[in-house]
Structures are given as C-alpha cells and as structure tokens.
Amino acid sequence: MKQTQRHDAIVELVKKQGYVSTEELVEQFAVSPQTIRRDLNDLADQNLIMRHHGGAALPSSSVNTPWHDRKATQTAEKERIAQKVASQIPNGATLFIDIGTTPEAVAHALLNHSNLRVVTNNLNVANTLKVKEDFRIILAGGELRSRDGGIIGEATLDFISQFRLDFGILGISGIDGDGSLLEFDYHEVRTKRAIIENSRCVMLVVDHSKFGRNAMVNLGSISLVDQVYTDMMPPAGVMQVIAENNVQLELC
Known part of the structure; x- marks a missing residue:
C-alpha cells in the first residue's frame, strides 16, 4: 500500500473508532512501528489527527491549525x-472574499482581472489586491485577528450586511459527513452567514482535507452555497446533500 493510501486509511480508522493505537496500526498495515509513527506525525502536522503517546485520536474541534501551517x-x-x-468571474464583477488561505489563493488568481470591486474582511486579501490600481478594495472594519489577518466582530457583520454583491468567495474549516459546514469561531460564522445572505452566487472553495474535519461551530448545511470548488470527490454523505439540493460541484 502506498503512503498516501495508508494515510487515508489511518484517517478513516480514527474517524470510525475515535482512537487507534500504534500497535493496532502496525498490525493492520503490516509495516514497522517507525513507519506508523512517521505517518502519524505527518497526519498530525496536517491537523487530520491528534497525536497521542501510543496512538492517535480525532483532532481538537476547538482550536484551529495556525495560519502559517495552513498556508x-x-x-x-x-x-x-x-x-x-x-x-x-468576469471583469467588472463585485465580490466578497472571505477569511481563509483558499480565499487568499483566489485573490492571487484574480490579479489578471480588471475593474473588480472587492469587499473583504481579510487583511491578507486586501494586501494582495492593493497592487491593482483599477480594483476598488473595500476593507471591513472590526476587530483584527492578528494570527491570520481576519477581521471579525459586530462592526464587521454590520458592514458586510450593507452590500449586495455578485459573488461570495467562502472558505470553511471543516465539513462534516452530513454536509454541515463547521468553523472554530462563532463570530466568524456570523460573518460567513452575512456573506452568504448578501451574495447572488456563493462559491465555497475547499480542498479535500476539510472533508471530515471537526470544528465546534455549525454554520449550516452545504446546501446554503451555490457552487463547491474542490480537488477531490467529496464523501458519499456530502455528495448526497449536494445532489439533492442542486449545488454545482466543480472538481479542480
């Protein structure tokens, strides 16, 4: 079994059982304890599991991975x-760009566009786009979260709620097996809801590592968005919700 296949299988076992021991994984995959320890360290670095002495468990649902690691x-x-x-996204469009490293990647990809009007609560997005003299960048007010450049709070929520824009570029920390969108910060969830409510087309941008990842605050169902952009086919439970609600899936 290849390393990537073994990693995926380990994550699935942890999700199913809640905890697995190193000895159990050595027996399951017929590899050395050193190999399993390397596997667990790699998966813990990606916040897919939480490393324990002698095994692994589900990652914490209360604390997000540091921004630099996610980046x-x-x-x-x-x-x-x-x-x-x-x-x-056509030239001249209006859009929200959310907090998160994938929305930040979208901001970089938009630098060849012209005449965009962007509302964002992400300081990193504003810094990326400020080089474009023909862009109009509107930065939300509120409390600056220095660890990742996010701007959150009541003032942010009120500010975003004033707009009605063409596109909302939305990131998320985790997606549960039933399609629930999960975040770590209650204030951030409220801001995301405002982006959803005030965008004509909501684009959820999420790589495959977010499927099955835990976080403690429920934003709502993936059916709230219009389009999902990801790099791998979502799990069966999520696909069912996507299909039943006519959400457009784009595999990248």
Whole structure:
C-alpha cells in the first residue's frame, strides 16, 4: 500500500473508532512501528489527527491549525481551485472574499482581472489586491485577528450586511459527513452567514482535507452555497446533500 493510501486509511480508522493505537496500526498495515509513527506525525502536522503517546485520536474541534501551517499545506490543490474560480468571474464583477488561505489563493488568481470591486474582511486579501490600481478594495472594519489577518466582530457583520454583491468567495474549516459546514469561531460564522445572505452566487472553495474535519461551530448545511470548488470527490454523505439540493460541484 502506498503512503498516501495508508494515510487515508489511518484517517478513516480514527474517524470510525475515535482512537487507534500504534500497535493496532502496525498490525493492520503490516509495516514497522517507525513507519506508523512517521505517518502519524505527518497526519498530525496536517491537523487530520491528534497525536497521542501510543496512538492517535480525532483532532481538537476547538482550536484551529495556525495560519502559517495552513498556508503551507495543500498549496497545489488550492492553486488549482483558485484558478478555476477566477476563470468563472468576469471583469467588472463585485465580490466578497472571505477569511481563509483558499480565499487568499483566489485573490492571487484574480490579479489578471480588471475593474473588480472587492469587499473583504481579510487583511491578507486586501494586501494582495492593493497592487491593482483599477480594483476598488473595500476593507471591513472590526476587530483584527492578528494570527491570520481576519477581521471579525459586530462592526464587521454590520458592514458586510450593507452590500449586495455578485459573488461570495467562502472558505470553511471543516465539513462534516452530513454536509454541515463547521468553523472554530462563532463570530466568524456570523460573518460567513452575512456573506452568504448578501451574495447572488456563493462559491465555497475547499480542498479535500476539510472533508471530515471537526470544528465546534455549525454554520449550516452545504446546501446554503451555490457552487463547491474542490480537488477531490467529496464523501458519499456530502455528495448526497449536494445532489439533492442542486449545488454545482466543480472538481479542480
């Protein structure tokens, strides 16, 4: 079994059982304890599992992975997603761009566009797009979250609610097996809901590592969005919700 296949199988076992021991994984995959320990360290680095002495469990649902770590993972997948999204946005469009490393990748992919009007609560997005003199960048007010450049709070919510824009580029921290969109911060969830409510077309941008990932705050069903851009086929339960609600799926 290839390493990537073994990684996927380990994650599925952890999701199913809640906890697996190193000894159990050694027996299951017929590899050395050193190989399994390397596997678990790699998966823990991606926040797909939580490493414990002697085994692994589901990752914490209360604390997100640091922004710099998220920025450095799934970079090729995020770039493909971003390029596909950018190809669907016409020059002169108006759009929200959300907090998150995949929405930030979309911002980079839009630099060849012209005359865009962008509302964002993401300081990194504003810094990326400010080089475009023909873009109009509107930065939301509120509390700056220094760890990732996100702007959140009541003022942010009120600000975003003033607009009605063509596209909403939405990121998410996790997607449960029933299609629930999950986040770590209640304030961020409220802002995302405002983006959904005030966008004519909501584009969810998410790489495959977010499927099955836990977070403690439920934003609502994936049926709230119009389009899902991802790099791999979602799990069966999520696909069922997508199909039943006529959500457009784009594999990148």
